[in-house]
Amino acid sequence: MMKKLISIILAAVLMAGVAGCGTKTQESGKGDTVKWYLFSNPGNVNEKDIFAEAQRMAKEKTGVDLEIIPIESGDYESKMQILTASNEPFDIMFTSNWLNNYYMNVSKNAILPLDDYLKDYPELYNSMPEYFWDSMKVKGKIYAVPNQQIVARGPFFAIPEQNMELLGFTDADFEGAGENYKTALAAVEKYLRAVKEKTGNYCNLNKIWNDGTQMFNIEEVVGSLLPGAIQLDNETDKYKLINQYESEEFKYYIKMRRKWVEEGLVMPSEETERDLDHVEDPTAIVPNITRGNCYKPNVLSELNRNSDYDWKIIFKCRPITTSGSVAATMNAISATSKNPEGALKIIQLVDTDAEFYNLLVYGLEGVNYTKTGENSIELNPDMPYTWTEWNVGNTFNKYNLPGEPDNFAEEVEKINDESFKSPLLGFSPDLDNVKVEVSACQSAVSEYLNLLDYGLVDVDSSYPEFIKKLKAAGCDKLISEVQRQVDEWVAQQ
Amino acid sequence: MRKKDINKKIFVYVLLLAVSIICILPFMIIISTSLTSEKGMALNGYSIIPHEINLDSYRYLLKNLNQILSAYGMSIWVASIGTFAGVTIMTMFAYAISREDFKFRKFLSFFAYFTMIFSGGTVATYMWISRSLHLLNNRWVLVLPLMVSAYNIFILRVACKALPIEVIESAKIDGCSELKIFFRIVVPLQKTVIATISLLMIFTYWNDWYTSMLYFDTADKSTIQYYLVRVLNSVNFAKNNAGAAGGAINTYDLPSDGIQMAICVLAVGPMMCVFPFFQKYFVAGINVGAVKG
Incomplete structure (x- = not known):
């Protein structure tokens, strides 16, 4: 009797589990809500109102349903890694060469190549100089949209x-x-x-x-x-x-x-x-x-x-x-996205529409800030809304804070364009084969560099030690491996 | 008393005193920092006794009072429901597998033991909870995964095993049902162990922030520990990466050390109050597990 009861209960539980799995499979479609994992700072009081307004504005300007999910900066890396590892469906994420690593995401096929889509979004494509796009290329393909800033x-x-x-x-x-x-x-x-x-x-x-x-x-x-x-x-x-x-x-x-x-x-x-x-x-x-x-x-x-x-x-x-300096701030579309066109529309909006961008960066006018000129604002200290501008989109569209020159964006653009462009712009090393050497060199550098850079140790005795440690750590192998990749890359260009 | 004994005693007391000072000092520094203003920190650095009493940090936190209160509420809800349900289930489980005359004893013991050696790993667990159980953004996700731990079950089993079978048999002869035996005889006799396990579980639930981070997209259901972790993480993040993204992070509006420490005081406060009530059981409970294991 008891045995029978147990097996019935077990069967019921299993059925419930299977049924639960079955109901959630969704068809992909153009109308799907775009989920954007933005990274944020703690303590933003009226975040909800701002996102509601952003969603309204996105719907009005692009027709896309947007859902913004703020993840605090300190948790962003681990949260994104678990989301991509478990194939969770979502659309837009922040990626870079220092957080939520871009090159790792590309090699894990976690993000979508954008080349086929970009030609349909000329407004976005033309909003930045060619060398920005070139810096994005991994194995010849563009996987992310850079957030323009000082590079x-x-x-x-x-x-x-x-x-x-x-x-x-x-x-x-x-x-x-x-x-x-x-x-x-x-x-x-x-x-x-x-x-x-x-x-x-x-x-x-x-x-x-x-x-x-x-x-x-x-x-x-x-x-x-x-x-x-x-x-x-x-x-x-x-x-x-x-x-x-x-x-x-x-x-x-x-x-x-x-x-x-x-x-x-x-x-x-x-x-x-x-x-x-x-x-x-x-x-x-x-x-x-x-x-x-x-x-x-x-x-x-x-x-x-x-x-x-x-x-x-x-x-x-x-x-x-x-x-590296261009790849420091980018938005990418997840490979699990059900609505990549919609996601790209949102990225285009945030990179080209100043009103939408500034809403996400500074909050609501009259609540979080007051306008002091056409493009300049003053923050309201009683209603703080702190958002770092480079994680959202094109920083050239941002309003100026007190103390910032009116032509801030043009000046930055000028510095970018006039700067010396590295001959290796667009190259990124693949360090998979030399992981051991990388970590050994890292530990040698962290042991000595700080001391030498602060001048805290005697150069004549410590410097040769440092070089000896680097050699022992395999720095020559590391350099020749990357040299090989550089030569290959140069030949391809 | 012989002289050797006195010497030994003095040694033990000095050692214990030193250990307790090492334990208490950091906490003193935390409290003192939370009472120091930012300017005071810059001038005097960390100290054990605050140079001044400045409540700015706490005042700043009171601005976010709603968030902190709701985080407190969440922590208390999770810790109490989780501990109560968890201890009930684990005690029943442990009692059952401690009875020699229970048929599935071996299978169920192995079932629990298996989870001690193998775990699903983060990704599989995440997929199970998000896709199959649909518990994302559901407050029960904070309670369920931590509710039953094989380790605690085995501590409880050892304790239950120590019960003479004669006691249970005589209760049976007097007409007790199995449930009644459990609640009227087993539970009262295992009070110390159950109290110890409860305390451990309260701590586990109270200190857990990882689950909140993983399974919640919104911060409004965060527990007090996660609230603390978020503030600390964000500050560290900004400090470490200020250069990486073009120096665009405004380090000047980050919460100061004082504010971080004030949150810390708020987070550990309730546990400091809970601990003394359990302490007498705690020591006894650990003994039971140790000696009879």
């Missing part, structure tokens, strides 16, 4: 503004300093010495090499900080990969940095980096200098917001555009 990376140096006068500097003192790395380092040294003489104090100075190799005319090809780079001023053999840690530039810099530390010009260890954003007298000399990694027209207002005093840029280095 040219030009390092710059900035100091507290009042120091100029107090130290007796004029603009002429730093003219031409951005010419090459030697003049740049000499100019920095001049400033450091002047501060030391006047105040007896050392300066805070962040790392210069890390995230700033453009200043040395070096483009890291294999990956951020990984050995394997091309020299951009090498006219004769511009596709030749070198180990940037063995370059003259690197040696020159770390020796100089060490000298600064020994002479007490910069902080002697990472711990002695003082908080200089909040100072008691913001009109006195503040022993500070900073190296930014990316000059853009509003960079000063960003620096000024952080500290009690104003900043001045003393010189800029040549901006450089690489594949």
Whole structure:
């Protein structure tokens, strides 16, 4: 009796399970709602109203039903990976070379190639220069739509503004300093010495090499900080990969940095980096200098917001555009999308329609912000809605915040277009065969680079050790493998 | 008392004192940081005793009071329903497989044991929950997956096994039904173990944020721990990746250390209150499992 009862219950449970699976299979169709996983920041109070408005606007302008699902930035990577791994149907996602990795998604077939669709969306295709699309190509195909933003990376140096006068500097003192790395380092040294003489104090100075190799005319090809780079001023053999840690530039810099530390010009260890954003007298000399990694027209207002005093840029280095900098922010369509046309319509809308884009970035007019001009706004501090503009769409359509120049977008576009274009634009390395070497080199770099970049260790003893470790980690194999891929890529072009 | 014993005692006390200080210090720093203003943090750094009492962080959190209260409500709902249902089911299961005269004892033991060695993995589990059970964005998804754990079942089974079969037989002779035996005899006798397991389960449910992250698309059903994790993750994310995307993240409007610590205090607070009630059972319960296992 008992046995029978159990088997009946079991059978019933199983049936229910199977039935449950059966009912949900849907036919794909043009009318399907487009699901967009946007990544967001916490604490947006009226998010729901904004999305409701966005959905209304999308329906009105494109006829597509849109559903926006905000995922907070910290969770985005893991959430997207589980969604793509389990073949969950959805449409639009953010992808890049540093988060929710684009190249991994392509190799897993998680995202849809767009070449066949793009010709039907000329408005979207023509909204950005050709080299943006070229940078997207993996094995000849475009898999994502870049969110236009500043892609040219030009390092710059900035100091507290009042120091100029107090130290007796004029603009002429730093003219031409951005010419090459030697003049740049000499100019920095001049400033450091002047501060030391006047105040007896050392300066805070962040790392210069890390995230700033453009200043040395070096483009890291294999990956951020990984050995394997091309020299951009090498006219004769511009596709030749070198180990940037063995370059003259690197040696020159770390020796100089060490000298600064020994002479007490910069902080002697990472711990002695003082908080200089909040100072008691913001009109006195503040022993500070900073190296930014990316000059853009509003960079000063960003620096000024952080500290009690104003900043001045003393010189800029040549901006450089690489594949990596374009592939930093993109929207892609999931391979599981049931309505790719609709999804592309939404991407086109967010990249070309300023009204829709600004709604997602700044919220509702009159609630989250007030307009102060045709294209400029002021945020309402009582109703914060913080959204990072580059994860949504084309940042050239954004309204300007106080402190940002009116022609912000044009300026950025100008910097992008005038920047030096890497000869490897569009190339991306495939590191599957050299995973072991990659992680070994990574650990060698993380062990030494920070110390050398801060000048905290003796160069004569540590530098050879570093190179020895890199060799042992297989950096030569890594470089020759990527060199092979580069040569193949060049032959194809 | 001999001198050696005293020395030994002193050693043990000093050691325990040191261990408890190590445990308490971080918590003191958390509380003190949550009471320090941003400017104070910049000037004085972390400290054990706050230099000032500043309630700005808590005031900031009160602005999001609704979210925090609903997150609290969710956590309490999940932890209480889950613990109650889980402990009931696991105790019944454990009692059944502890009885020598139960026919499916071996099969069911293996059934539970199997899950200790093999798990479905994240992807398969996700697909099962989303496609077959349709539990995405459903609050029960927070309760069901964590409800039964094989490990707890075996602790309970060991405890139930210790019950002399004669007690159960005599109850039977007196006319007790199986259910009555379970509720009137087994449960009262296993009070300590059940309390221990309940405490462990409350902690498991309270600290679980991963399930919320995985199975919810909306943040409005988040638990208090997930709320905390979200804030921390987003801050770390912004700090680590500020450069990657063109330096466009505005680091100046991130929640300060103080606010993060204040959320932390709010999240662990209730557990600090729950723990003392269970503590006496806890120690005894662990003993039962250890000695008789």
